[in-house]
Amino acid sequence: xxxxxxxxxxxxxxxxxxxxxxxxxxxxxxxxxxxxxxxxxxxxxxxxxxxxxxxxxxxxxxxxxxxxxxxxxxxxxxxxxxxxxxxxxxxxxxxxxxxxxxxxxxxxxxxxxxxxxxxxxxxxxxxxxxxxxxxxxxxxxxxxxxxxxxxxxxxxxxxxxxxxxxxxxxxxxxxxxxxxxxxxxxxxxxxxxxxxxxxxxxxxxxxxxxxxxxxxxxxxxxxxxxxxxxxxxxxxxxxxxxxxxxxxxxxxxxxxxxxxxxxxxxxxxxxxxxxxxxxxxxxxxxxxxxxxxx
Numbered sequence: 001x002x003x004x005x006x007x008x009x010x011x012x013x014x015x016x017x018x019x020x021x022x023x024x025x026x027x028x029x030x031x032x033x034x035x036x037x038x039x040x041x042x043x044x045x046x047x048x049x050x051x052x053x054x055x056x057x058x059x060x061x062x063x064x065x066x067x068x069x070x071x072x073x074x075x076x077x078x079x080x081x082x083x084x085x086x087x088x089x090x091x092x093x094x095x096x097x098x099x100x101x102x103x104x105x106x107x108x109x110x111x112x113x114x115x116x117x118x119x120x121x122x123x124x125x126x127x128x129x130x131x132x133x134x135x136x137x138x139x140x141x142x143x144x145x146x147x148x149x150x151x152x153x154x155x156x157x158x159x160x161x162x163x164x165x166x167x168x169x170x171x172x173x174x175x176x177x178x179x180x181x182x183x184x185x186x187x188x189x190x191x192x193x194x195x196x197x198x199x200x201x202x203x204x205x206x207x208x209x210x211x212x213x214x215x216x217x218x219x220x221x222x223x224x225x226x227x228x229x230x231x232x233x234x235x236x237x238x239x240x241x242x243x244x245x246x247x248x249x250x251x252x253x254x255x256x257x258x259x260x261x262x263x264x265x266x267x268x269x270x271x272x273x274x275x276x277x278x279x280x281x282x283x284x285x286x287x288x289x290x291x292x293x294x
Contacts, residue, residue: 187222
């Protein structure tokens with residue numbers, strides 16, 4: 001497997017819909033639906049599924065058919081979009097992340113005061129904007145998820161950025177076999193994470209990704225799930241210690257600035273932004289899987 005290059009251009013961050021998904025999938029290890037534990041190769045498939053949510057319905061359906069899945073359902077209300085895909089062995093729900101030119105998405109992200117998590121007896125609270133965004137599509141997707149459950153088809157949730165937050169919230173409402181998130185912000189308070197977060201949430205963090213630091217910890221927000229930190233060398237580090245994470249990120253950001261000065265207009269200014277690109281999640285996971293194969 002030939003390694004993928006780190007993407008520093010603006011397109012991957014601001015217009016992920018303009019970049020092809022599941023690139024070279026025929027050369028990659030096949031998705032393993034029977035696995036119920038973290039897998040780098042399965043993470044790559046889920047990352048691309050999350051990436052595909054940024055594309056048009058026509059492209060989504062076409063690409064799913066190529067990789068052996070059928071588009072069962074899609075919904076788009078108040079700019080909250082997700083699609084559900086399945087074959088005989090597995091299914092997944094992919095939520096679209098923040099679109100940088102969308103004022104609605106910006107309002108959703110910035111609407112971070114806590115709201116009570118519906119039905120919680122533990123005084124659990126979650127990000128109001130994320131909660132509202134899931135509410136507008138929940139009635140549409142529940143019948144499809146119920147049908148898949150009745151047929152005993154394992155369902156995974158995935159999403160990038162805002163989509164990652166929605167995937168976690170959805171799993172607190174209807175549990176999934178697994179949840180793969182990429183560049184996820186913090187979602188709820190400690191009580192939410194303690195009492196309403198299911199097992200097998202794999203929170204994948206690409207090194208310096210700034211979105212993973214928001215909303216601030218000081219406001220009471222916490223992350224859901226175990227972290228899988230991607231180093232600049234494409235090593236996956238499980239639940240990395242704070243000091244080690246700080247050291248790795250500091251060196252990575254310094255090297256990036258030395259290589260791409262602030263005044264260069266053809267590249268993203270900061271690594272903390274470029275690491276949030278779903279393209280870099282795809283490429284880093286590809287490279288991590290290639291290292292495992294070697």
